[in-house]
Amino acid sequence: MKQNLKKLNEYEWELDKSTRPGMNVNAKIIANSSILKAIEDDAVQQLTNVACLPGVIEPVIGLPDMHWGYFNRSY
Amino acid sequence: MGAVSAFDEQDGIISSGLCGFDINCGVNSIRTNLTYSEVQTKIKELVSELFKTIPCGVGSKGKLKLTKSELDEVLVKGVNWAVKNNYGTKEDIKNLEENGCMKGADPNKISDLAKKRGLQQLGTLGAGNHFLEIQKVSDIYDKEFSNKLGIKDKDQVLLMLHCGSRGLGHQVASDYLKSQEKAVKKYNIKIPDKQLVAAPAQSEEGQDYFKAMKAAVNYSFTNRIVMTQWIRETFEKVFNKTWQEMDMNTVWGLCHNVVKLEEHTIENKKQKVYVHRKGATRAFPNEPVIVAGTMGTASYICKGTKIAMEKSFGSSVHGAGRAMSRTAAIKSFRGTEIQKDMEKRGIIAKATNPKVLAEEFEKAYKDVNEIIESVHGAGISTKVTKVLPIGVLKG
Numbered sequence: 001m002k003q004n005l006k007k008l009n010e011y012e013w014e015l016d017k018s019t020r021p022g023m024n025v026n027a028k029i030i031a032n033s034s035i036l037k038a039i040e041d042d043a044v045q046q047l048t049n050v051a052c053l054p055g056v057i058e059p060v061i062g063l064p065d066m067h068w069g070y071f072n073r074s075y
Numbered sequence: 076m077g078a079v080s081a082f083d084e085q086d087g088i089i090s091s092g093l094c095g096f097d098i099n100c101g102v103n104s105i106r107t108n109l110t111y112s113e114v115q116t117k118i119k120e121l122v123s124e125l126f127k128t129i130p131c132g133v134g135s136k137g138k139l140k141l142t143k144s145e146l147d148e149v150l151v152k153g154v155n156w157a158v159k160n161n162y163g164t165k166e167d168i169k170n171l172e173e174n175g176c177m178k179g180a181d182p183n184k185i186s187d188l189a190k191k192r193g194l195q196q197l198g199t200l201g202a203g204n205h206f207l208e209i210q211k212v213s214d215i216y217d218k219e220f221s222n223k224l225g226i227k228d229k230d231q232v233l234l235m236l237h238c239g240s241r242g243l244g245h246q247v248a249s250d251y252l253k254s255q256e257k258a259v260k261k262y263n264i265k266i267p268d269k270q271l272v273a274a275p276a277q278s279e280e281g282q283d284y285f286k287a288m289k290a291a292v293n294y295s296f297t298n299r300i301v302m303t304q305w306i307r308e309t310f311e312k313v314f315n316k317t318w319q320e321m322d323m324n325t326v327w328g329l330c331h332n333v334v335k336l337e338e339h340t341i342e343n344k345k346q347k348v349y350v351h352r353k354g355a356t357r358a359f360p361n362e363p364v365i366v367a368g369t370m371g372t373a374s375y376i377c378k379g380t381k382i383a384m385e386k387s388f389g390s391s392v393h394g395a396g397r398a399m400s401r402t403a404a405i406k407s408f409r410g411t412e413i414q415k416d417m418e419k420r421g422i423i424a425k426a427t428n429p430k431v432l433a434e435e436f437e438k439a440y441k442d443v444n445e446i447i448e449s450v451h452g453a454g455i456s457t458k459v460t461k462v463l464p465i466g467v468l469k470g
Binding site for chain 1: 273346387393441448450
């Protein structure tokens with residue numbers, strides 16, 4: 001999934017909704033290149049899942065601290 | 076997760092999956108006017124006194140025993156309940172997102188089991204990535220804004236409290252994951268992942284969750300302020316001064332996991348949307364953004380911007396974000412060694428279980444400095460102050 005990210009500038013990367021069937025909007029990730037390397041492909045995949053939900057507004061945003069897992073285990 | 080998504084108020088969804096288990100897991104920054112050298116001489120005593128005062132650990136129970144009607148008041152009124160009962164002040168209320176109370180919370184939308192868990196846990200830290208940290212200011216990048224927050228000098232001592240809505244919030248999330256799982260079928264919502272359950276924004280399942288979530292949000296705001304007051308009292312005991320003399324006011328407190336109905340400008344039109352911040356903070360213009368680093372590393376205070384309103388629905392980062400799973404971290408690192416190593420670097424760490432230190436070891440996370448460079452570079456929040464830990468309490 002990560003290989004489909006298009007560089008917008010030093011800090012922003014876009015994943016077009018055509019990348020995957022079902023995506024209603026584009027996804028955008030905010031990260032410098034060193035952080036982008038540390039972001040797992042699974043996390044990017046999860047972000048595209050969010051982009052598939054109904055009524056979603058463009059874009060869904062992945063922040064530089066994004067990581068795999070919807071849930072925080074601690075409680 | 077570290078993501079922000081917005082959904083149309085009418086045609087969109089509200090997703091309990093996209094808010095997660097720890098509703099309003101969040102962080103409060105508290106300042107002092109003490110210097111590093113004043114605190115350093117007493118750091119061991121301070122950490123151990125705080126450890127006695129703040130109940131830590133997974134199922135930890137608090138010193139506060141609430142009645143059912145008191146709990147309902149906490150759920151509806153949030154920090155206003157705390158201030159009425161001499162936990163925190165009106166000044167604290169001003170320095171919290173939503174003024175420490177989301178309006179429209181409904182305790183009747185919360186299960187008895189969730190309430191039962193909530194009765195015993197107000198004023199407890201919990202475990203996992205939750206912590207109380209004593210910090211010293213290492214850099215000030217935006218002097219004007221930092222001064223406004225009462226952070227004036229290098230080596231000034233601050234505190235950071237990171238925790239959430241405890242068992243109550245977790246139970247609310249579990250209950251509504253089930254209810255929204257049914258809603259997905261009932262309303263024939265196409266979800267690409269089972270965990271991303273959701274209900275139409277205006278449906279009963281959507282609105283009930285929203286009201287219940289707000290109640291859990293208010294519980295969590297209150298939880299942090301109750302502990303703030305106990306932290307103040309501990310400092311009074313150790314430093315023999317009143318907390319007011321030590322200027323121990325809340326710098327800012329915010330949510331990491333939350334759903335909010337907000338107005339944003341979308342394609343030049345104002346539109347009401349349900350913003351889901353999952354592992355993200357609000358970053359409205361000129362509002363503080365607290366970014367909690369990893370145990371043993373730097374944390375930052377940033378400032379929200381107009382650019383965040385344009386680019387990220389007024390949101391920014393919340394922390395470092397895991398680079399390694401908890402299980403892998405426990406396999407790779409040893410808690411007791413980490414503790415010794417931190418002490419060599421001048422950080423006193425205490426945890427109920429050393430495993431937690433391994434789980435939360437800095438090498439299991441991304442580099443917070445690079446994360447801050449990313450949001451600063453993108454302009455969605457700008458650097459104000461950097462702090463380094465000197466004492467850490469973990470669940």
